[in-house]
Amino acid sequence: MKAFSTHTGVGIPLRRSNVDTDQIIPAVYLKRISRTGFEDGLFAAWRADPAFVLNDEAYRAGSVLVAGPDFGTGSSREHAVWALMDYGIRVVISPRFADIFRGNAGKGGLLAAQVTSDDDELLLKWLENHPGDSVSVDLAEQRITCGPLSIAFQIDPYTKWRLLEGLDDIALTLRHADSITQFEATRSALLPAVGAPEA
Amino acid sequence: MGRTMAEKVWDAHVVHRAEGEPDLLYIDMHLIHEVTSPQAFEGLRQAGRPVRRPDLTLATEDHNVPTLDIDRPIADATSRKQVETLRANCAEFGIRLYPMGDAEQGIVHVVGPQRGLTQPGMTIVCGDSHTSTHGAFGALAFGIGTSEVEHVLATQTLPLRPFKTMAITVTGELPHGVSSKDLILAVIAKIGTGGGQGYVLEYRGEAIRALSMEARMTICNMSIEAGARAGMIAPDQTTFDYIKGREHAPTGVDWDAAVERWTGFVTDDDAVFDAEVVIDGSALTPFVTWGTNPGQGAPLSASVPDPESFADEGERQAAQRALAYMDLEAGTRLRDIRVDTVFLGSCTNGRIEDLRAAADVVRGRTIDPKVRMLVVPGSMRVKAQAEREGLDKVFTDFGAEWRSAGCSMCLGMNPDQLKPGERCASTSNRNFEGRQGKGGRTHLVSPVVAAATAVRGTLSAPADLEPLSALVG
């Protein structure tokens, strides 16, 4: 996983609440078995509308997405994070994220920055009135700057540390392989097992 | 101080705990399907890691499978590729798989419980948000993303932060004709699609205790639509009776020991929940959605709300957009909304009791000539059971299509899709824009409302139907 420290890029004002994962990447794109190349599916339905923000030349190359509350609700599909990242988004800003999305983002290296509703509104307004303006995000300082705005954001300390270090989950856990083996030795014998596949 | 059942299950699975780190939790059962697993296996291969516990991992094919002509190869190339990839991965890593056409194949959340693999006190995960279904047994069960799937495959554990707990107490007795689907839709409309965020919901109270296992599964299934991570219901005699005799249920002396163990996974009397909601079950009526998120619902007797009636600006805008997408006008009586499609199925309402309830409504009647109805059992076992009971005949005589098991029209990923502009009364769990096919419009309903709607062609409850005696006489 790529480490994240600071990022500066064009801000995209997505003035919508409840942006669910079916909108971020419609189910039809989930059929792929690769880990990359999902950018064409990002907001596919909305992009068919010429008035959609990503179809505006000023925002097209944006990498910091500013959305309304409850971003990433719905299905747990991690493809939503991949699609955002494949498109080039490195940061999503929202007053509230769906839990699963927030978790998936942290694991994939996408920064989900939570701000207050008021600050979110200020950012949206600024970007709408200044198309193509950049947003800078400093993870260590937990600060977003854009035009005259300087805004603090929330992130849990653990996700922050992992993003800063670019640490892979499995490698972290395998440091505790002995504890896992020990735990397995004490599991109740009553618990079910599937068994091996039939030959 | 006492603990809630969610906390007890959690505590019983902590492998490693350290200050400032998430707990490392052991996973008792890992269910996988073709959509969220390919990249996880790709990751394992890239890193040269094996699957730690293939014996605690079970795979089934569900999201992509067609529900017709299942003995033929899947026509859609990408769907076929996903399914073939799952088969190759399961073969390579030694994982048991129920492929399309197998007597045990079905939707992943129907397969686990019906084999007796879902038991109280377990931790169960799957790369699918509706894993919350299994919480009906008193298991801590939740959906995970693909990199977590890879993590569980490699380590049989997950690093997790504790959830908050919320008690949803449903008092009284559900009136006749009101199902657990109506109840959960009403809960979501009450607490909102974000209301459960960060919580494990525990459903309790007399109305919940009176429900069958399958009805409980419907409720826990849709916990995720309230934003919750999981839903749980304390195990009781109903739970034990359901598990007993199934393939993976303990037997003999083990059974008694297991029941004793399971009985411990209930909330202590002095436990404190982080939040509590109380709902009067006896006041509920059939409930349907009018909008494009599961919180946008209302009693069937109501009308499409006026967006202006929402105090919250965000909700007002969301309602406006929803009405535009749904092509509905404020003030239209929900009962007057005409549909062209009815879908009975999914992991929410594709179990045998759901099919029985719907069959009881349509038996001896004829479908509205302009309506197409798909009946899709949640698993091949449900299908076989229904056919033994003659339910397939009831549905086909009525004029519905009888299909094989799969996710089907719950999501636009297999051949069963809505066309743009089509309107569907669906027993599934999500009414998002385009969920059932691009441009399709979804009203979430219970199985009996779906059935009555197919009879009348407009959103209806069984109470709206003319008595059969009148039709015969």
Ligand code: SF4
């Ligand atoms: S039936 Fe629908 S909700 Fe359930 S697993 Fe399949 S796609 Fe997901």
